[in-house]
Amino acid sequence: MGKFIVKRIAGGILILLVAFTVIFFLSRVIPSDPAQKWVGAHATHEQKEAAIIELGLDKPILEQYVNYFKNLLRGNLGISIVSHRPVSVELKEAIPNTLELVFISVILAFLVGMPIGVYSANKENTIFDHTGRVFSVGILSMPTFVVALFLQMLFSTRLGLLPLTGQMDTMTKLMSPVESVTGFTMLDSLITGNWVAFKDILMHSILPVLTLMSYPLGLTARMTRSILLEVLNEDYIRAERAYGIKERKIIWIYSIKNVIGTVITVLALSTGYTLVNTFVIESIFSWPGVGNYIGRSVVNLDYPAIIGVTLFAAIAYVILNMIADIIIALDPRVRVVGGED
Amino acid sequence: MVEDKKNIIKNNSKMFLAIKLKNKYNSLKTFLKLLFTNKLTGFAFIVISALIIIAIFASILAPYPEQGLGKVNLDEVFQSPNAKHIFGTDELGRDIFSRLLYGARISLSISVITIVIALIIAIPLGLISGYYGGFVDEIIMRITDVFLSFPPLLIAIVITSFLGPSLRNAVIAIAIAWWPSYARLIRAQVISVKQKPFISASKCIGTSDFKIMLTHILPNSIAPIIIQASMDMGSVILTAASLSFIGLGAQAPEPEWGLIISTSRKFIMDAWWYTVFPGLVIFITVLSFNLLGDGLREVLDPKTRVR
Numbered sequence: 001m002g003k004f005i006v007k008r009i010a011g012g013i014l015i016l017l018v019a020f021t022v023i024f025f026l027s028r029v030i031p032s033d034p035a036q037k038w039v040g041a042h043a044t045h046e047q048k049e050a051a052i053i054e055l056g057l058d059k060p061i062l063e064q065y066v067n068y069f070k071n072l073l074r075g076n077l078g079i080s081i082v083s084h085r086p087v088s089v090e091l092k093e094a095i096p097n098t099l100e101l102v103f104i105s106v107i108l109a110f111l112v113g114m115p116i117g118v119y120s121a122n123k124e125n126t127i128f129d130h131t132g133r134v135f136s137v138g139i140l141s142m143p144t145f146v147v148a149l150f151l152q153m154l155f156s157t158r159l160g161l162l163p164l165t166g167q168m169d170t171m172t173k174l175m176s177p178v179e180s181v182t183g184f185t186m187l188d189s190l191i192t193g194n195w196v197a198f199k200d201i202l203m204h205s206i207l208p209v210l211t212l213m214s215y216p217l218g219l220t221a222r223m224t225r226s227i228l229l230e231v232l233n234e235d236y237i238r239a240e241r242a243y244g245i246k247e248r249k250i251i252w253i254y255s256i257k258n259v260i261g262t263v264i265t266v267l268a269l270s271t272g273y274t275l276v277n278t279f280v281i282e283s284i285f286s287w288p289g290v291g292n293y294i295g296r297s298v299v300n301l302d303y304p305a306i307i308g309v310t311l312f313a314a315i316a317y318v319i320l321n322m323i324a325d326i327i328i329a330l331d332p333r334v335r336v337v338g339g340e341d
Numbered sequence: 342m343v344e345d346k347k348n349i350i351k352n353n354s355k356m357f358l359a360i361k362l363k364n365k366y367n368s369l370k371t372f373l374k375l376l377f378t379n380k381l382t383g384f385a386f387i388v389i390s391a392l393i394i395i396a397i398f399a400s401i402l403a404p405y406p407e408q409g410l411g412k413v414n415l416d417e418v419f420q421s422p423n424a425k426h427i428f429g430t431d432e433l434g435r436d437i438f439s440r441l442l443y444g445a446r447i448s449l450s451i452s453v454i455t456i457v458i459a460l461i462i463a464i465p466l467g468l469i470s471g472y473y474g475g476f477v478d479e480i481i482m483r484i485t486d487v488f489l490s491f492p493p494l495l496i497a498i499v500i501t502s503f504l505g506p507s508l509r510n511a512v513i514a515i516a517i518a519w520w521p522s523y524a525r526l527i528r529a530q531v532i533s534v535k536q537k538p539f540i541s542a543s544k545c546i547g548t549s550d551f552k553i554m555l556t557h558i559l560p561n562s563i564a565p566i567i568i569q570a571s572m573d574m575g576s577v578i579l580t581a582a583s584l585s586f587i588g589l590g591a592q593a594p595e596p597e598w599g600l601i602i603s604t605s606r607k608f609i610m611d612a613w614w615y616t617v618f619p620g621l622v623i624f625i626t627v628l629s630f631n632l633l634g635d636g637l638r639e640v641l642d643p644k645t646r647v648r
Contacts, residue, residue, distance in 0.1 A: 314495075
């Protein structure tokens with residue numbers, strides 16, 4: 001088991017190395033002119049020459065490659081072309097806001113999706129089951145940005161119940177600013193007992209969370225249903241029924257154990273998907289996270305920032321994949337390749 | 342005598358052709374019958390057929406073809422749905438219904454072209470990988486591993502932001518993100534086909550590797566790939582629309598669905614029809630492709646029936 005985990009982590013690091021290398025060469029091979037971007041369109045020739053030296057673009061490509069990795073290890077991601085601030089600092093501000101959204105959405109999706117799946121498996125081929133299935137297929141076919149816009153139209157423009165965009169109102173920001181303890185704004189407002197800000201952030205986060213949770217919710221409900229249906233046809237479940245054990249106990253105690261591992265694995269994988277979805281929907285909600293940041297960088301072709309976000313997403317994705325694999329391996333019925341010897 | 346023989350052969354071959362066509366027709370009929378046993382799949386099949394017709398005849402069907410392609414009409418800005426413009430008009434007075442019809446053309450061709458490019462990359466690599474095995478196989482498979490470790494949308498975002506935002510680059514980027522799963526699928530098929538006796542037989546009579554791969558292995562392993570490709574149409578449309586939505590795909594005034602919705606965001610407070618109709622169109626299209634994909638899998642491979 002230990003050996004498997006070590007192997008898996010080594011594999012993950014290898015994938016990251018390859019991915020980083022590909023990103024580096026992509027950023028060098030493709031005909032874009034970083035030095036020109038750096039000094040702006042109206043710079044003199046001398047200024048551009050200076051920028052080339054400053055950015056290290058005059059060195060041989062292999063040396064640039066080594067420097068790139070050295071800088072990565074130091075946490076130096078370069079300087080944003082637009083804001084002229086270090087990308088790592090900007091990312092450090094943005095990442096917690098995104099992670100907050102992603103984790104809340106995925107956990108809620110699990111808590112809501114799992115019971116829906118169990119219930120529709122239990123009531124197979126009833127109206128509830130059919131509605132649930134159509135709903136989950138429907139939600140998986142809905143582009144996230146369409147979900148986001150429809151929710152905005154319904155709850156903000158039509159009903160006026162929830163704020164349209166932003167993380168908190170300007171008034172709250174001025175009157176009761178959130179002290180930074182962990183960097184996670186919502187958590188910080190909770191820790192410092194800043195209830196006004198907490199309530200405000202909560203109201204602002206409802207729509208983005210609903211949007212982001214739609215995909216993992218549909219997936220969880222669908223997975224739970226299909227696995228549970230298989231489990232419920234097993235002989236040992238029939239034996240339990242013959243013993244006269246209550247149906248509720250059979251489902252929630254004996255069957256669920258066989259479902260929960262797979263569902264958590266699927267959830268770990270869909271966390272990565274949700275993370276990429278924030279790239280699309282954060283700019284809709286003007287949520288100050290990574291997605292909003294990459295949206296802005298893409299419009300301005302701010303390459304250091306794009307590379308920074310990509311590296312973050314790659315790392316997050318590899319870690320999530322690793323967690324999913326390790327959860328699968330924890331199941332004693334799964335024989336792990338390379339685990340025994 | 343010779344003439345007679347020739348005639349007989351001619352007639353026979355004609356008859357043979359007729360029988361063959363009739364068989365084809367019958368199997369098509371059975372196939373459609375199976376598809377329509379599931380009402381949802383039948384619905385999806387009809388929607389997609391309609392979409393294809395719309396895409397081909399967009400210029401005839403659209404009430405305002407020039408506006409569909411981007412002609413500005415400032416006299417009728419932001420009209421809510423009415424008899425003249427059933428889906429309303431946008432900020433430049435263009436008929437949204439016409440633009441959506443032209444958008445069907447773009448979205449369908451994007452997904453077909455993307456999948457074809459992905460297959461062009463994947464088929465040779467998958468064939469080589471599966472047929473030769475060993476070191477080459479190992480390298481190709483590790484490359485696909487790296488690609489498959491990341492979601493296609495992320496890969497596509499990175500590639501288009503480096504290539505520069507345009508519809509053509511979006512297609513290239515999505516194809517690059519998509520080929521590894523096909524390469525895997527082809528490799529698995531090739532490995533199972535190459536163990537069949539007829540392959541050893543053609544090796545024995547000295548057929549070249551290239552010819553074996555092209556004439557014996559590929560035709561026998563293409564079916565699951567075609568199924569998978571048709572099932573991926575919906576996801577490709579979604580990814581392309583997302584790219585355009587971020588600003589990395591189609592550029593104005595192209596009537597691409599994702600781009601139309603992206604533009605509509607600014608007017609969400611005043612013009613609900615501008616967002617709602619394009620949103621519903623994308624939703625119904627992707628839903629139909631997904632339902633048809635599920636249905637196809639059920640019909641063609643009863644073992645993996647999803648419950």
